[in-house]
Amino acid sequence: MAEEWHAPVERLSRRTVTLHQAIRSLMEELEAVDWYRQRADDCTDAELQALLLHNMREELEHASMLLEWLRRADPDFAWQLGTYLFSEGDILTVEERAEAGRPPDDPGPDHPGHSPR
Ligand SMILES: [Fe+2]
Numbered sequence: 737m738a739e740e741w742h743a744p745v746e747r748l749s750r751r752t753v754t755l756h757q758a759i760r761s762l763m764e765e766l767e768a769v770d771w772y773r774q775r776a777d778d779c780t781d782a783e784l785q786a787l788l789l790h791n792m793r794e795e796l797e798h799a800s801m802l803l804e805w806l807r808r809a810d811p812d813f814a815w816q817l818g819t820y821l822f823s824e825g826d827i828l829t830v831e832e833r834a835e836a837g838r839p840p841d842d843p844g845p846d847h848p849g850h851s852p853r
Contacts, residue, residue: 765799
């Protein structure tokens with residue numbers, strides 16, 4: 737498959753090219769997850785359906801491994817994933833707290849238990 741560049745590749749850093757390889761791979765794994773799930777939904781053969789769902793879960797594993805690689809390789813990815821993954825409650829509230837510089841488990845200034853900075 738041809739790579740999709742949005743700038744002359746010779747002007748891109750090695751780091752950008754490497755991150756591109758991981759991001760494209762992650763996109764392909766997620767696309768495969770979607771395709772397998774759709775085909776499994778539509779499949780009338782129970783054995784094939786189970787195989788398709790098994791394969792879908794393997795693609796989820798691959799996607800998760802790539803996401804972890806991106807987290808380790810890119811501090812910006814790490815910061816965002818650290819903010820949102822495994823957070824609880826309303827996601828937009830998590831964003832508001834992150835932008836206010838409060839830890840995700842801090843209930844905020846209007847709530848008991850708020851820890852002023
Ligand atoms: Fe895969």
